[in-house]
Amino acid sequence: MIKLKQLLTSAVIATTTLLSVNSAMAADYPPHTINMVAPSGAGGGWDLTIRTVGKVLKDTGLVDANMPVVNRPGGGGAVNLAYMQTQKGKGDLISVYSPPILLTNLTGLTQYSYKDTTPIARLITDYAAFVVPENSKYKTIKEVMDALKKDPKSVKIGGTSAAGSMDHIQFLLVAKAAGVENLRNIDYISFQNGSLIAQALGGHVDLISTGLGDVAGLVESGKLHALAQTADKRIGSGLIAEIPTVKEEGINVTFENWRGLFGPKDMPEEAVAYWRDALQKMVETTEWKEALKRNGWDNAYQNDQDFTTFLGKTNEQYKGLIKEVFGR
Amino acid sequence: MDILTNLMNGFSVALQPYYLFLILVGGILGTVIGMLPGLGPATGVAILLPMTFSMGPTASLITMMGVYIGAMFGGSRSSILINTPGDGAALAATFDGYPMAMKGKAESALAISAIASLIGGTIAAVLMTLMAEPVAGLAVKFGPAEYFLLMVAALSMTVSMSKGNMLKGFLSMCIGLAISTVGIDGQSGLQRFTFGVLELQTGIDFLVVIIGIYALGEVFKSFRTLSEGGKKAQTKFKRIWISKEEWKRSKWPILRSAPVGFIIGALPGAGGTMASLMCYNNEKQLSKNKEEFGHGAIEGLAAPESANNAASIGAMIPMLSLGVPGSGTTAVMMGALLMLGIQPGPLLFAQHPDTAWGLIASMFVANVILAIVNIPLAGVLVRLLAIPPKVLYPIVLSLAFVGCYAISASVVDFYILIILGVAGVIMGRLDIPTSPMILAAIVGGQMEQSFRQGYRISNQDLSVFMNSGIAKGLLVVILLSILLPIISAIRAKAAKRKVAA
Numbered sequence: 081m082i083k084l085k086q087l088l089t090s091a092v093i094a095t096t097t098l099l100s101v102n103s104a105m106a107a108d109y110p111p112h113t114i115n116m117v118a119p120s121g122a123g124g125g126w127d128l129t130i131r132t133v134g135k136v137l138k139d140t141g142l143v144d145a146n147m148p149v150v151n152r153p154g155g156g157g158a159v160n161l162a163y164m165q166t167q168k169g170k171g172d173l174i175s176v177y178s179p180p181i182l183l184t185n186l187t188g189l190t191q192y193s194y195k196d197t198t199p200i201a202r203l204i205t206d207y208a209a210f211v212v213p214e215n216s217k218y219k220t221i222k223e224v225m226d227a228l229k230k231d232p233k234s235v236k237i238g239g240t241s242a243a244g245s246m247d248h249i250q251f252l253l254v255a256k257a258a259g260v261e262n263l264r265n266i267d268y269i270s271f272q273n274g275s276l277i278a279q280a281l282g283g284h285v286d287l288i289s290t291g292l293g294d295v296a297g298l299v300e301s302g303k304l305h306a307l308a309q310t311a312d313k314r315i316g317s318g319l320i321a322e323i324p325t326v327k328e329e330g331i332n333v334t335f336e337n338w339r340g341l342f343g344p345k346d347m348p349e350e351a352v353a354y355w356r357d358a359l360q361k362m363v364e365t366t367e368w369k370e371a372l373k374r375n376g377w378d379n380a381y382q383n384d385q386d387f388t389t390f391l392g393k394t395n396e397q398y399k400g401l402i403k404e405v406f407g408r
Numbered sequence: 409m410d411i412l413t414n415l416m417n418g419f420s421v422a423l424q425p426y427y428l429f430l431i432l433v434g435g436i437l438g439t440v441i442g443m444l445p446g447l448g449p450a451t452g453v454a455i456l457l458p459m460t461f462s463m464g465p466t467a468s469l470i471t472m473m474g475v476y477i478g479a480m481f482g483g484s485r486s487s488i489l490i491n492t493p494g495d496g497a498a499l500a501a502t503f504d505g506y507p508m509a510m511k512g513k514a515e516s517a518l519a520i521s522a523i524a525s526l527i528g529g530t531i532a533a534v535l536m537t538l539m540a541e542p543v544a545g546l547a548v549k550f551g552p553a554e555y556f557l558l559m560v561a562a563l564s565m566t567v568s569m570s571k572g573n574m575l576k577g578f579l580s581m582c583i584g585l586a587i588s589t590v591g592i593d594g595q596s597g598l599q600r601f602t603f604g605v606l607e608l609q610t611g612i613d614f615l616v617v618i619i620g621i622y623a624l625g626e627v628f629k630s631f632r633t634l635s636e637g638g639k640k641a642q643t644k645f646k647r648i649w650i651s652k653e654e655w656k657r658s659k660w661p662i663l664r665s666a667p668v669g670f671i672i673g674a675l676p677g678a679g680g681t682m683a684s685l686m687c688y689n690n691e692k693q694l695s696k697n698k699e700e701f702g703h704g705a706i707e708g709l710a711a712p713e714s715a716n717n718a719a720s721i722g723a724m725i726p727m728l729s730l731g732v733p734g735s736g737t738t739a740v741m742m743g744a745l746l747m748l749g750i751q752p753g754p755l756l757f758a759q760h761p762d763t764a765w766g767l768i769a770s771m772f773v774a775n776v777i778l779a780i781v782n783i784p785l786a787g788v789l790v791r792l793l794a795i796p797p798k799v800l801y802p803i804v805l806s807l808a809f810v811g812c813y814a815i816s817a818s819v820v821d822f823y824i825l826i827i828l829g830v831a832g833v834i835m836g837r838l839d840i841p842t843s844p845m846i847l848a849a850i851v852g853g854q855m856e857q858s859f860r861q862g863y864r865i866s867n868q869d870l871s872v873f874m875n876s877g878i879a880k881g882l883l884v885v886i887l888l889s890i891l892l893p894i895i896s897a898i899r900a901k902a903a904k905r906k907v908a909a
Contacts, residue, residue: 122454155609162606236865244597269861270594273677273854277732284551297731297753374749
């Protein structure tokens, strides 16, 4: 019923849009071509997500427009975000983003935030994993936090992203919830050349803060030991399912590395409704569910309204933390 | 014995006609992509990504291997013929490859580059089969301190090598280091020298520096002489092969460079560019004909060509045995594997032996096929030199811009490209060597980050840079690379005095 109501509402709004704004475009939605943008180079998480979405939508026939994938890398997604400002009001561009869309804005790397886009849907999520070499002296995340409380310099945290971006923030969120003070003094070391996991295997850093999906294979092979992950429940199967959540360890916090779709700001309501409908159907298909399983992703579907609320809430949470750590 | 059986099984996969066909097609595609400046193996493999959806994992991996190795073969073609490296790993091929072509020895240059690539690649594939595990073990021993020293070693070798004027080499290096600091600093998360330009946040790609200095610089330099018709186009061409004498000179450099390239390639983040430059410098140091280096010494082309192919195979080690991408290309390949439902890493050989060993066997096969394809192909390509500069240079210019755009899809890079092209001309006029600058632009970023990583991990204790055995070894290399040229210069001076007296 609700679906029908939403559909009707959007149909009414669409009709109004059709009459008032751009009749040619509205009548034709979806257009012949919809650009699916990965704001990064080929091969990363954003790229994989948008390609998978495009493929599933095409294979299931849910969207019959052409959906070429465009890579627009630069500035950790900020270049594409700036480009999207030139496409305001258009409906033929869908871009994928994740927590960095909030973080790059909060740390001042770009003036644009999620508010300068039209959130369309949250689709999937990965979680943070805190991983140590197999012979590490730390057996639980609690021990790491206790060590940090005594001496913030005693545990060296490695991550892939730059300081102040995701790998750093996800660890600090947990540390804060665990009651570690002086978050500023914790040494975070960024390895952007792709050597992070090798650094952990070699024992050059004490703990790496990364994505659960990025280390699943190594955890399964026993070369790395995952102390905790940040979902609100156990994830996956086998050895992965044996990784405790930080909540179980008595630290009351979760962190989601969600990925969602965004359109340009002021996207026509009709286009938003079209995508709401198509994506709602997509997440129910077996093709999508298989893709989730294959990539180790967790379903985290939220429609545009819920997603927007979620973004607002998360943004405030990060804002407080970044202010505390960086004073900006 | 186990290894041999496994490898034979791998060959029985890779030698199936279907896979041979895929290697051939992938290899030719890769060669073409590799030749275009800015488009390297990573782009080539990424272009293939959508196609891999429909192929099985083995087929898609083997095709990607073909493209990867093809791009390594192709990269140096444009270095030799138009002084524009296809990608970073082919940079060292410009040092002596282009002078060879200018001296009318393009045929030998193209032939030796294919032969060196074949031998380097094959040696590396053998090493890969036998020693993947220990090399992976060595690779993880490289912490930030060791990375830092490795980068310093590479830089000091190049700078001390710049003939005649060490000060100018040093100046050139400083410019390169300055370029490498642009962008968001990983350790602090702050922007440096970005002037509010979003595109600069990710830094200046060293390929833009290479294309700017070499391709644009070359074209700009020729503007003065173009209407006078300075350089004559070559019209007669010999067979693509090398003489016995040339083989004798290149034999040892090729054999020596392959294992070095292989090991450096296996270090995540170091890669073919570093490997080929270090091997070039090694050979220059060891050679009896030092004077000839930079003016068309065949061993100066053979060594880096062998090294970069070996490195490209070494780069597969972190992916296959650790599940860690060691380079941009292997990162894309890993993405493809994940999409196909295969988890790369230590379990790959146990869970998907056909795929893993088929891939290793295809390294051997791809090297052979590409060498066979490349020699006749070179016969066609060499005719590029028959194109008069008035026609060729506009083509080079457009290729440079297209390649630059392909790297980062950013128009800002065009301005940087032009500035660097002009800088290339000015540096040429003032006799400032460009290779220290380019190497500094390549390794500078990582050198600085590694230093700060190591310094932070050790709680600001500098001794971390000399504690491990690897660190000590690298320190010795650095000292030698600085002292040897000084000693040989002093001895040369003394000898001269003797003659004069």
